[in-house]
Amino acid sequence: MTIPNLVEVASLIGDESRASMLMCLLGGKALPANELARAARVTPQTASSHLAKMVAGGLLVHES
Numbered sequence: 145m146t147i148p149n150l151v152e153v154a155s156l157i158g159d160e161s162r163a164s165m166l167m168c169l170l171g172g173k174a175l176p177a178n179e180l181a182r183a184a185r186v187t188p189q190t191a192s193s194h195l196a197k198m199v200a201g202g203l204l205v206h207e208s
Contacts, residue, residue, distance in 0.1 A: 156201045161186050162194045166203070174207055 157163055164184040168175055181191035198204040 152201055153203065156198055156203055159194070161190065162198060165191065165194060
């Protein structure tokens with residue numbers, strides 16, 4: 145069993161923009177990055193960077 149790094153997870157969800165995007169995804173519905181950017185009030189480029197960090201940290205899975 146792999147135990148997640150609590151500090152890493154906390155730092156990922158501790159950012160206001162990333163927390164906003166995660167809250168939008170709690171319903172289980174896949175949303176496009178531009179919609180998540182609007183919800184977090186960031187540019188699409190910033191949202192993509194945040195999403196990449198969350199995927200790398202194991203919080204999200206990327207679907208095309």
